[in-house]
Amino acid sequence: MGALAEILELLHNAYERVDSFTGTFRVWSHADASSDVLVERPYGDDGPAVLHWQGAGPNPVETTSTMSVWLVSPDRLRVEIKHGRNLIRLRICDATNWWHWSRAEGARFGAHGEDRLGRRVFPLPPLLLDPAQLMTSMRFEPYGLGTRAGRDVRLVRATPRAAWRAAPSYELELDASYGTLLRSSASDHAGRPFHVVEAVEANFGSRIDANQFEFVSPDGKDARPPGVEQAPAPLTAKQAIPPSR
16 A cells, blocks of 8 residues: 555544543734724624734734643534633534534534434544544645654645635644644745644543543633623723614
């Protein structure tokens, strides 16, 4: 079997190979400066308008965060994202329901949807765990072996099948045994990286306590179903603009 065929096989069955997984990933991103301003009315047409920059605003921004993942196949998942020690986002799924919390929106919950045959549809797992999602949109070029978080990896370049001038290219590191994506680096058309996700810890076959998949809102407030908005936060004088009539 050639190197490319081995990579495609590794990608195709990656999620099915994993019974359980715990991992910690470093996430780095760079946003270019932008002079575009967006106007939104998050509390309805009659509510106050909120202005914010599209992208980084007038100054380029670099951010670093940490993503922690717990998975018990096939349908229990917990993802935490932190800036420093501060939790900014939490996502939990089980066989029937999902819960999501963010510092900006608070807590929400809902049931998974159903397909046309009435079967419960579990949301796609993170791309890191299910890189087969890339197979329909990317072309792959294996280029070597390496290690990441103490595990052997296969090194792969990936480019979009539908090429356009601004399309990013990727350098990927796939776990050599499971196919899980342990590193992804996206670069712009000039070869400048702008988004990197890389494992600093990766454990397969981990024993995970069931309470990891029990939702407790970090802010102590009850979760609400989608479409039920929480009371808007007070706006500053610069943000509050009388609604147009």
